[in-house]
Amino acid sequence: MKYNIAFTKAVASGNDFIMIDNKDGELDARDIDYSLMARKLCPRKLSVGADGLLVLESSEKASFRMRVINPDGSEVTMCGNGARCSALYAAGAGWGEELAIETGAGIMYAAVTGDKVKIKMGDPKDTRLQINLGVGAHMMAVHYINTGVPHVVHIVDDLENYQVKDVGRQIREHTMFTPEGTNADFVGDIKSDGASIRTYERGVEDETLACGTGTVASAVVLGLLGRVSSPVSMKTRSGEVLTVHYKMTGDKVTDVYLEGGAGIVYQGKI
DSSP states (O other), X not given: OOOOOEEEEEEETTEEEEEEEETTOTTGGGOXXXXXXXXXXXXXXXXXXXXXXEEEEOOSSSSEEEEEEOTTXXXXXXXXXXXXXXXXXXXXXXXXXXXXXXXXXXXXXXXXXXXXXXXXXXXXXEEEEEEEEEETTEEEEEEEEESSSEEEEEEOSOXXXXXXXXXXXXXXXXXXXXXXXXXEEEEEEEETTXXXXXXXXXXXXXXXXXXXXXXXXXXHHHHHTTSOOSSEEEEOTXXXXXXXXXXXXXXXXXXXXXXXXXXXXXXXXX
């Protein structure tokens, strides 16, 4: 399928995206089906390959608007690493280094310094700790939190050998989280200043090398459980470390930031 549209491939901590710049609105008249585009372009080995499609548009209340379309064609409200990639691109395009990004989860704020991007996230909501969840023949203690999109966090003993894809899919499809489903984060190697994380992402329907909202979700849950304190260093599956900052007063978490490196991989035309 030929679109004759320029795109940018960007990556943040192993989370990679195809980015379409439509801030000038030039593509609006073409009425492009971005859901179909994501399904065609995101499969690895068969096309460009990516964890998602980002469409940047104009906004009346922010520097720009970011839309996030998963490889399965579903559109979601927010993506932390996608926001960092978008901010890096925007800074390079001359839109500014202090940016406001309109998302389906609200306005996010970004500061770009070289290849480092720090995003101010929305405050977490709908937090439920210590849920007993039946997965297969087993009961497991999990924690639910929404950091722009829903996440379930599960602490495991042997993160390296854990069956993330299998268990993650079962959690993602669990009846407790229908109809929208949830992402599933698995956390281990916990120390007072951080932990390691692996994530199964809905829409991608697989483990990804990193997930920004999942990293934030896991760092906040660990803080609420008294296992870590801010700032929290979270080692992703890619090996890169993301830093999560937040303020915690009792069980209330505010002023949440996600910080880490991002990069432009290449540009092309589809």
